[in-house]
Amino acid sequence: MTARRNFKNQVRARAARTAESYTSALRHFRPEAIAPEPRKVALAVAQTRVRTDPGNAEALRESGREVRALMRGAGRSGARIVHFPEGALCFPDKRVMSADGPGTVGPADWDRCRWAVLQEELTAVAALARELRLWTVIPSVHRLTGPNRPHNSLYVVSDRGEVVTRYDERLLSRTKGSYMYAPGSSPVTFDVDGMRFGCLLGMEIHYPELFAEYERLDVDCVLFSTSGTLGNTAAQAQGHAAVNSYWVGLAVPAGPSAATPSGIAGPDGDWLARCAEDGSPSVAVAVLDNGSEAAAEAMTYARPWRREVRAGLYTGRQVTDPRSGDRAAAF
Known part of the structure; x- marks a missing residue:
């Protein structure tokens, strides 16, 4: 640990002396390093109040006003x-x-949703995204042609106010999937200023294979939105x-009983x-900067090394020593 700390101090000292990024300084000591192209993106995560009745038009409008106020705050x-x-x-x-009646759990009656009001609020969000030149990732229900149920989705709205893609939750909870x-059906990625983002939703934080899938798709950051889920969401x-070895944006609801605030975790966790x-x-x-110390360590070394190991770096290197195969061998 001391040697590692001393090495990092040398890299920091060179970066300070030469005004290089940590990544550039690191390559002076390790020429074999493949440093990514320098990129920076300022990401905002929000926490909002959650309203639960899509048939309540005024509640939908109040949610829209709150979302747009937070968009303006993010822009500022x-x-x-x-x-x-x-x-x-x-x-x-x-x-x-x-549909079985208030207070029960059964197949959802989506005719209760005020679809026109919801669309008005989403349209207003897109218009403000264009005005602020602010990419906006906003969850909502995505209506399908009846009798199909809707998707639970994340809309990705560009800084031109256009929906460029949509992620639909894949691994649904029992209630969501049943009723x-x-x-x-698929992962979704999009790029902003050279940074690649992936999307997850709902309870999907419990499925590490989905996060690993985005690592293979070379994302720089996964954006995970939830209304609350069991377990320590922040730690996960x-x-x-x-x-x-990437950034994770965690967006959770606001409220006095919230288990954790929304936040942005770096590639070092x-x-x-x-x-x-x-x-x-x-x-x-937070500014996602792939030239920062944490990002350089994680993305230039940790991620490539783990990929080599996962790809079978040690396959075929097993020794033939009998003591290796004897699981009950004495100390």
């Missing part, structure tokens, strides 16, 4: 992209939507970031920014 903070939690406009409650939504987000801990609606901004 210099963000290039803002990421919202599941339910930012509405998170339809299974007991509100049940409410049609599952999605940090773990996925560190294991896959450390938090770079967190929203208000009191559960109030807010945004937090």
